[in-house]
Amino acid sequence: MAEQTTHYYVPSQSHWPIVGAIGLLFIAIGAGMAVQQLGSEAQSGGWLLTIGVVIIIAMMFGWFNDVIKESDQGLYSAQMDRSFRQGMSWFIFSEVMFFAAFFGALFYIRTIAIPWLGGASNNQMTGQVLWPEFEAVWPLVTTPSGDTTTAMGWQGLPLINTVILLTSSVTLHFAHIGLEKNNRKQLTSFLAITVVLGVIFMLLQAQEYVEAYRHMGLTLSSGVYGNTFFLLTGFHGLHVTIGTLMLFVMLWRVIKGHFSPDRHFAFQASSWYWHFVDVVWLGLFFFVYIL
Known part of the structure; x- marks a missing residue:
């Protein structure tokens, strides 16, 4: 495991926040349509809800992977740990x-x-x-x-x-x-x-x-x-x-x-x-x- 750096690491821009926002949007719309119980609309809502959940899971694994790599590279300092x-x-x-x-x-x-x-x-x-x-x-x-x-x-x-x-x-x-x-x-x-x-x-x-x-x-x-x-x-x-x-x-x-x-x-x-x-x-x- 790499040693901690003494500098405060500022990560580069990430696409994961916008991916998470898109996933939450699909979940919100899909859940709203699904609970209406209006035949085809409810079925479409179920699909949108499923897509949103898949996006969120993919975001979690992708974002976790980036943070893990940064930690293993020793980019995080004690101040970053407190953050x-x-x-x-x-x-x-x-x-x-x-x-x-x-x-x-x-x-x-x-x-x-x-x-x-x-x-x-x-x-x-x-x-x-x-x-x-x-x-x-x-x-x-x-x-x-x-x-x-x-x-x-x-x-x-x-x-x-x-x-x-x-x-x-x-x-x-x-x-x-x-x-x-x-x-x-x-x-x-x-x-x-x-x-x-x-x-x-x-x-x-x-x-x-x-x-x-x-x-x-x-x-x-x-x-x-x-x-x-x-x-x-x-x-x-x-x-x-x-x-x-x-x-x-x-x-x-x-x-x-x-x-x-x-x-x-x-x-x-x-x-x-x-x-x-x-x-x-x-x-x-x-x-x-x-x-």
């Missing part, structure tokens, strides 16, 4: 605010909006602002169209996924300890287990969605409960996917012999991100599934 740490810290903070907005919306609906609408119902306003079957309780499983859905319980797949994510945090911690002690076998084995657990979580969440759509009548059109459920769990699933890709790249680098006990911030940053995703899931499991 990376500050950047990752602010990125995770922005993610905290992102999920705080959704948790805030859930809090507002459950503690302010629904009780207020319940009061409106008691004041003979049902026919004006609500529907006859409205009950001021959470979850709202009855929609204005009269359809009734089933709320997702915390037992079964959600509980299993909770155990999986908590276990993955433990295995990742042991992998980090192995890296700090320069125990490559411990590092590789526990990191590989963490990646596998991440993949299992995603597969089980996909199975949960299939169960919700086919057997519980729980969809994005299932009123405010369906909206908040899929927005919170869906965005978290996206973050798990990104985190798993990051850890997979770290595993590949470990196998290639990268990192040392005193130089491994890429691994540490991926660990920060994964532990953050785990903490968010604990909040989701408690506020979305249990309460």
Whole structure:
């Protein structure tokens, strides 16, 4: 591994930011068209969404590859390392605010909006602002169209996924300890287990969605409960996917012999991100599934 330079490295212009912006644009348009459920438009939206995801994955691998090459060439100084740490810290903070907005919306609906609408119902306003079957309780499983859905319980797949994510945090911690002690076998084995657990979580969440759509009548059109459920769990699933890709790249680098006990911030940053995703899931499991 190359030694660090004493100069602050300023990278040349990169095309990866614009590639990422294009991928996000495809995802936004594709997701918007897909949720409309309007036949051919929804199908086209699915294709655009898939293209966007592929572009983002390609961007991640390409950008990671450029940064890895620059690090191996010894272009990064101690100041650059501090810049990376500050950047990752602010990125995770922005993610905290992102999920705080959704948790805030859930809090507002459950503690302010629904009780207020319940009061409106008691004041003979049902026919004006609500529907006859409205009950001021959470979850709202009855929609204005009269359809009734089933709320997702915390037992079964959600509980299993909770155990999986908590276990993955433990295995990742042991992998980090192995890296700090320069125990490559411990590092590789526990990191590989963490990646596998991440993949299992995603597969089980996909199975949960299939169960919700086919057997519980729980969809994005299932009123405010369906909206908040899929927005919170869906965005978290996206973050798990990104985190798993990051850890997979770290595993590949470990196998290639990268990192040392005193130089491994890429691994540490991926660990920060994964532990953050785990903490968010604990909040989701408690506020979305249990309460």
